[in-house]
Amino acid sequence: MVSHSIEPSSSGGARQRLLDAAVSVIRAKGYAATTVDELCADAGVTKGAFFHHFPTKDALAVAAAKHWSEITDAHFAAAPYGRLDDPLDRVLGYLDFRKALLRGAVAKFTCLVGTMVQEAYQTHPDIRSACDASISGHAARVESDIAEAMKRHRVRAAWTAESLALHMQAVLQGAFILAKAKGSAAAAEASIDHLRRYIELLFSRPRTKAKRKI
Amino acid sequence: MVSHSIEPSSSGGARQRLLDAAVSVIRAKGYAATTVDELCADAGVTKGAFFHHFPTKDALAVAAAKHWSEITDAHFAAAPYGRLDDPLDRVLGYLDFRKALLRGAVAKFTCLVGTMVQEAYQTHPDIRSACDASISGHAARVESDIAEAMKRHRVRAAWTAESLALHMQAVLQGAFILAKAKGSAAAAEASIDHLRRYIELLFSRPRTKAKRKI
DNA sequence: GACGGCATACCAACTGGTTGGTATGTCTGT
DNA sequence: ACAGACATACCAACCAGTTGGTATGCCGTC
Secondary structure (H helix, E strand, O other): OOOOOOOOOOOOOHHHHHHHHHHHHHHHHOOOOOOHHHHHHHHOOOHHHHHHHOOOHHHHHHHHHHHHHHHHHHHHHOOHHHHOOOHHHHHHHHHHHHHHOOOOOHHHHOOHHHHHHHHHOOOOHHHHHHHHHHHHHHHHHHHHHHHHHHHHOOOOOOOOHHHHHHHHHHHHHHHHHHHHHHOOOHHHHHHHHHHHHHHHHHOOOOOOOOOOOO | OOOOOOOOOOOOOHHHHHHHHHHHHHHHHOOOOOOHHHHHHHHOOOHHHHHHHOOOHHHHHHHHHHHHHHHHHHHHHOOHHHHOOOHHHHHHHHHHHHHHOOOOOHHHHOOHHHHHHHHHOOOOHHHHHHHHHHHHHHHHHHHHHHHHHHHHOOOOOOOOHHHHHHHHHHHHHHHHHHHHHHOOOHHHHHHHHHHHHHHHHHOOOOOOOOOOOO
């Protein structure tokens, strides 16, 4: 154990396990229905440990949103599409990557902050803004690729890179709702296909490589 | 009145007021965070009345989803775009109509079943399927217009009318999440604009009439 | 057309279990 | 010795659901 770890959470123990538990339990049951006791049980710690690290349940939610951002940022930063040359390929590759993630149980591929903000947007301002930061921050990474792609491919349009990046997040979040409602990822995949086709049309690129089986 | 009444709303009094209260309170606070007492207070009835009409809180949620379908079906059936001749105009008119609804408080224009299904999809199967029925039923109405438009405009495509109708709902649901996260409808409007543009591109129609101010 | 029988619609008070949070103690590394 | 990291025991508030009651309208019978 070295003096100071650069990690935001210096103790590898209870705090980290609680954050991981929050991510998995809240995605499955929602925020309000998730109890502190259940979080502790899932994390394998006691209630005393919980309130040692987080002053309130709401504070955990805010921390979990940041934790979620870190997890997802690392995940997408490590994905191979980021090394493609053409920024448009990176944008489309991002979508292919996201589509490929729709595997297994619904609770395992849906978005924590999208779930939380629906419950908390009006009653818990700090949770709302933490979720907003997570979504907007993620969108901003895609936005820069979009902006580059617009330059490279000389697209002059009435829409902005920012609005398209947010639209992409909207489609993904909506796709998760469809998956939750229908209990399967099929409709979500088809929705991502539509989004990909839209972007191809915007950039006047003939469709390639995507597997069409809507 | 006969012994068994399975009518959706047999009594005009407490039951109806409870359903209306459910629609407004759950949209603002989410399902789990909404208490029976609060519903009763909002509806101006007592707890006894609540459990007279609904065996459990979950049963109210299922009934509220159906109530929501009835409300929205009536609302969209009465909208003027439905009388347009060209089915493609009806599809685009539907989107314009939905965009125009994004006014006032976020809780007043978001979707009840989209909110509920996020919390209940895994823990309350009956609520999930009621929400699915509401979303899918609504999508089916748009789907028939899309199918007609594809015929009329001789669009032969890799995608189906069903998948596009569901995609439209995904965008709308995702737009609501953006609105909740950002506390304003601006991003949601821009997302609907993107969806409209996509459909115009699919049907090779030059953009007209839409106000572009993304 | 008065009456009893009965179902529906609602009300007010209560309950048992749950929940977020606290008070206080203990262990460990330095 | 001392501070941070946990554990144990506990509580007051809250919550879904229950209990037992009343008011009212309907329907067949005499």
